[in-house]
Amino acid sequence: MKTLATPLGLAGLGSRSRTERSDAQFFHRRVGGIALCVFVGYYLGAKVGFALTFRPHPVSVLWPPNAILLAALLLTPVRVWWVILLAAFPAHLAAQLQSNVPPTMIFCWFISNSLEALMGAGCVRYLIDRPVRFDRLGNVGIFVFFAAFLAPFLSSFVDAAFVALNQWGQDSYWQVWRVRFTSNVLAALTLVPLIVTWSADGIGWLGKIRRARFVEAALLLVGLLSVNTIVFYKLGPTADSALLCLPLPFLIWAAVRFGSRGASAAICTFTFLAIWSAGHGYGPFSTRSAEENALSIQMFLIVMSVPLLLLAAVIEERSKGATTLREREERISLAAESANLAFWSINFERKESWMSDKGRAIFNFGPDEPLSRELFLSRVHPEDRNTVDEAIERARPESQTFEIEYRLLRPDGDIRWLISRGRYGHDDRGGVSELIGVAIDITAQVKADLELRLQREEMARMSRVSSMGELTASLAHELNQPLTAIASNVAAGRRFLAQRSPDLAMFKELLDDVAADARRAGDIIHGIHHFVRKSEGVRRAVNLNEIIREVLRLLHSDLLGRGTAIETQLAPSLPSVDANAVQLQQVLLNLLMNSLEAMQATPAAKRRVVISTTCEANSSVTVGVRDYGSGLPKEDLDKVFTHFYSTKPNGMGMGLTVVRSIIEAHGGKLRAENVDVGARFFFTLPVTRKSETREVA
Amino acid sequence: MSKTKKLVCVVDDDQSVRRGLGRLFKSAGYTAETFASAEDYLAREIFEGPICLVLDVRMPGVNGPDLQEVLESRGACEQIVFITGHADVPTCTKAMKNGAVDFLLKPFDDGELIEAVKRALERGEEQLRKRRGRREARGLINKLTPREFDVFRFVILGLLNKQIAAELHTAEKTIKVHRGRVMQKLRVTSVPDLVRISQRAGVAPGRNPG
Numbered sequence: 001m002k003t004l005a006t007p008l009g010l011a012g013l014g015s016r017s018r019t020e021r022s023d024a025q026f027f028h029r030r031v032g033g034i035a036l037c038v039f040v041g042y043y044l045g046a047k048v049g050f051a052l053t054f055r056p057h058p059v060s061v062l063w064p065p066n067a068i069l070l071a072a073l074l075l076t077p078v079r080v081w082w083v084i085l086l087a088a089f090p091a092h093l094a095a096q097l098q099s100n101v102p103p104t105m106i107f108c109w110f111i112s113n114s115l116e117a118l119m120g121a122g123c124v125r126y127l128i129d130r131p132v133r134f135d136r137l138g139n140v141g142i143f144v145f146f147a148a149f150l151a152p153f154l155s156s157f158v159d160a161a162f163v164a165l166n167q168w169g170q171d172s173y174w175q176v177w178r179v180r181f182t183s184n185v186l187a188a189l190t191l192v193p194l195i196v197t198w199s200a201d202g203i204g205w206l207g208k209i210r211r212a213r214f215v216e217a218a219l220l221l222v223g224l225l226s227v228n229t230i231v232f233y234k235l236g237p238t239a240d241s242a243l244l245c246l247p248l249p250f251l252i253w254a255a256v257r258f259g260s261r262g263a264s265a266a267i268c269t270f271t272f273l274a275i276w277s278a279g280h281g282y283g284p285f286s287t288r289s290a291e292e293n294a295l296s297i298q299m300f301l302i303v304m305s306v307p308l309l310l311l312a313a314v315i316e317e318r319s320k321g322a323t324t325l326r327e328r329e330e331r332i333s334l335a336a337e338s339a340n341l342a343f344w345s346i347n348f349e350r351k352e353s354w355m356s357d358k359g360r361a362i363f364n365f366g367p368d369e370p371l372s373r374e375l376f377l378s379r380v381h382p383e384d385r386n387t388v389d390e391a392i393e394r395a396r397p398e399s400q401t402f403e404i405e406y407r408l409l410r411p412d413g414d415i416r417w418l419i420s421r422g423r424y425g426h427d428d429r430g431g432v433s434e435l436i437g438v439a440i441d442i443t444a445q446v447k448a449d450l451e452l453r454l455q456r457e458e459m460a461r462m463s464r465v466s467s468m469g470e471l472t473a474s475l476a477h478e479l480n481q482p483l484t485a486i487a488s489n490v491a492a493g494r495r496f497l498a499q500r501s502p503d504l505a506m507f508k509e510l511l512d513d514v515a516a517d518a519r520r521a522g523d524i525i526h527g528i529h530h531f532v533r534k535s536e537g538v539r540r541a542v543n544l545n546e547i548i549r550e551v552l553r554l555l556h557s558d559l560l561g562r563g564t565a566i567e568t569q570l571a572p573s574l575p576s577v578d579a580n581a582v583q584l585q586q587v588l589l590n591l592l593m594n595s596l597e598a599m600q601a602t603p604a605a606k607r608r609v610v611i612s613t614t615c616e617a618n619s620s621v622t623v624g625v626r627d628y629g630s631g632l633p634k635e636d637l638d639k640v641f642t643h644f645y646s647t648k649p650n651g652m653g654m655g656l657t658v659v660r661s662i663i664e665a666h667g668g669k670l671r672a673e674n675v676d677v678g679a680r681f682f683f684t685l686p687v688t689r690k691s692e693t694r695e696v697a
Numbered sequence: 698m699s700k701t702k703k704l705v706c707v708v709d710d711d712q713s714v715r716r717g718l719g720r721l722f723k724s725a726g727y728t729a730e731t732f733a734s735a736e737d738y739l740a741r742e743i744f745e746g747p748i749c750l751v752l753d754v755r756m757p758g759v760n761g762p763d764l765q766e767v768l769e770s771r772g773a774c775e776q777i778v779f780i781t782g783h784a785d786v787p788t789c790t791k792a793m794k795n796g797a798v799d800f801l802l803k804p805f806d807d808g809e810l811i812e813a814v815k816r817a818l819e820r821g822e823e824q825l826r827k828r829r830g831r832r833e834a835r836g837l838i839n840k841l842t843p844r845e846f847d848v849f850r851f852v853i854l855g856l857l858n859k860q861i862a863a864e865l866h867t868a869e870k871t872i873k874v875h876r877g878r879v880m881q882k883l884r885v886t887s888v889p890d891l892v893r894i895s896q897r898a899g900v901a902p903g904r905n906p907g
Contacts, residue, residue: 476782476783477755477782477783480782480783480803480804481711481713481714481782481803482713483803483804484711484713484714484717484718484780484782484803484804484805485711485713485714485716485717485718486717486804487717487804487805487807488714488717488718488720488721488807489716489717489720489721491721491724491807491808492717492720492721492723492724492807493724494724495721495724495725496724499724506720510720513713513716513717516713517713517717520713
């Protein structure tokens with residue numbers, strides 16, 4: 001049977017997936033082989049069928065040719081079916097001519113047999129959209145019902161009609177129908193699974209099997225053969241009919257351990273032994289008339305084989321499912337490990353919990369520690385605990401997925417960043433049954449991001465601060481020249497005075513120079529306006545709230561370092577002002593730094609800066625920066641903005657001057673006041689007017 | 698004031714500063730000249746006496762440190778006091794390493810500046826004196842014949858006439874004559890005086906390596 005099966009099986013495998021080109025190749029190369037196999041198989045099958053006849057009853061207990069035809073059709077593409085039928089016909093003719101059957105009858109039988117095979121194969125191929133195998137419960141069910149039962153059932157009507165029309169034999173229509181039907185059902189159940197399962201995958205798999213399996217298969221065969229021999233051959237016809245169940249354990253063994261291949265082979269062996277023994281007058285099926293014996297052995301074998309085939313399919317399906325599941329689990333755990341993933345599930349009904357090893361390592365749970373929401377929350381950073389708890393709680397009523405980013409505070413003080421996704425599972429009654437989820441350790445990314453952001457902000461801050469510093473350095477240099485000249489002149493004057501006869505003309509000149517330099521120094525200071533304008537870029541409509549947020553981002557690390565709380569009270573819809581964004585950033589930066597420095601003596605817990613924006617009558621915007629420091633000295637309140645006034649030991653007294661210059665250049669006003677605790681600086685800028693294209697600077 | 702003529706030169710691009718400083722140095726009794734740029738100063742004829750340069754660091758064109766290098770390569774004896782409105786450590790360090798007398802930050806105390814200038818002039822005077830001594834000594838030594846010069850160098854090494862004669866492959870008598878002429882030409886009467894002249898002129902004792 002194997003020689004027949006292999007080429008057919010390979011063809012069957014590719015019937016759906018191959019391209020047209022390989023189909024054509026298949027057609028040319030294999031078609032001859034297939035035809036030969038079908039011819040030989042059909043002919044031998046007929047011979048076996050004749051051998052399995054209970055004399056003197058002329059009808060075979062098991063008629064293999066139809067089953068072989070059906071198996072060949074199941075294994076080959078539909079387009080070569082005509083070749084198979086064409087090959088079967090001469091075999092049919094050759095076999096039947098030997099038994100003195102009239103040619104018309106032979107031809108009619110061939111028609112009914114072909115009809116049966118085509119019907120069965122057609123239904124099965126139509127309903128199973130893939131190569132036909134017996135490894136799924138559904139497939140076996142379809143095969144048993146349509147190919148093994150329905151096709152013989154229907155075709156037997158045709159067959160019996162042909163017999164009646166040809167007036168062949170003495171049996172009645174229904175007798176012919178019944179005999180053909182059972183015989184074909186048994187043949188289909190016994191032979192088709194055997195041929196299909198053993199030929200479909202070739203013989204390559206045999207080489208991969210462990211020796212233990214061969215030993216087991218051999219033991220099974222020996223057991224099955226001996227039990228069958230005892231039951232069907234050695235036992236007398238009067239033996240207890242319950243003994244017929246003896247082979248059953250071996251058949252089940254075959255089905256459970258060797259799947260559909262084992263089951264089909266065992267059923268086949270079992271069937272042939274039983275029929276052969278009965279046909280030779282041995283065993284329990286030899287007691288009555290040949291016809292009755294045939295019927296009862298057919299019924300017995302059909303009833304035995306169907307559940308076995310189904311059982312084998314179930315077993316194979318389960319084991320395949322288990323393999324797939326294991327592979328999937330392995331893939332998932334590999335992915336989990338490489339992606340720092342933690343999988344977990346908590347089943348509330350079974351009070352079970354599971355977490356992947358990686359997850360336990362991340363959360364620092366013991367290997368067998370039972371999981372719970374409380375335990376999980378205890379690991380979450382205290383500051384994030386409420387947020388996480390709420391997010392999980394929100395996801396509880398619907399089975400929607402929650403996603404939370406939070407920190408873990410591990411017992412060793414290590415902080416890790418995680419993203420968790422999870423979902424509540426609900427049972428049939430709508431109650432919560434389980435909580436499943438996955439957590440990703442993103443600490444490395446978060447740290448890298450944070451570092452990058454800090455770096456970027458530090459750079460931006462430095463450039464702002466240094467542009468301010470450059471401005472003041474340049475101012476300082478400019479001022480140094482007249483100051484040096486004045487100092488030199490004054491010193492020279494003093495020395496001349498100490499001498500006997502001071503030259504009065506030269507003295508007058510000297511004093512003129514001093515006065516000129518003093519004026520020049522004054523001009524430079526007034527020229528700060530000029531400086532500000534010189535460094536001024538393009539003005540555009542800006543939102544002060546945005547500028548404040550940006551400056552706070554720039555100052556973020558400074559504020560953290562100083563432990564100062566920053567509070568913003570920003571007006572929700574602020575009209576824009578026409579300004580140079582960079583200069584306004586410098587203004588805010590300066591005021592903020594000022595506030596921070598004013599609170600150096602303030603205890604860290606009370607350090608606070610409140611930044612506010614308000615809008616007055618849609619005509620101007622006021623920005624306030626309020627600190628909780630020592631406040632401004634009362635007597636100096638009006639001096640704060642005068643040049644070179646500084647209460648700071650290293651202050652140049654330039655910061656606030658520049659700030660005021662910028663604000664005034666923007667058409668605004670800068671003021672300062674003492675509040676109950678600390679000081680408040682605020683500036684007002686006019687809002688952008690649509691008609692005004694650009695404020696003249 | 699000492700008899701030698703001294704000069705203070707101010708180089709600064711700012712006119713007010715130049716005038717103020719010029720007046721200050723005059724009030725302190727110095728002769729002062731002012732220049733608006735390094736180029737202007739370099740155009741001035743070389744002054745023979747001690748000279749102190751009060752030099753601004755930041756100037757358009759050739760700046761203070763650049764001028765210092767130019768003067769160094771010219772082999773002049775200007776002593777430099779830097780003044781600047783904007784000091785940075787690398788510039789200051791470099792200037793001091795290159796021999797600046799002081800580095801002052803504008804605006805400075807007048808006493809401090811006068812003091813620095815005084816020190817600079819003293820240093821300049823000292824250097825000039827050394828230079829003059831060397832020139833005199835070299836002038837005398839240049840009058841010696843090559844043979845006498847050889848003898849002179851062995852004498853200051855402390856060799857006896859006999860040893861010198863052996864070195865120069867000649868008679869002791871000849872050496873004695875040469876030695877007498879050397880003493881005469883260099884206007885000295887003792888070997889220690891000869892050694893002093895050689896030191897002032899920077900002549901090394903011993904055999905001519907060539």
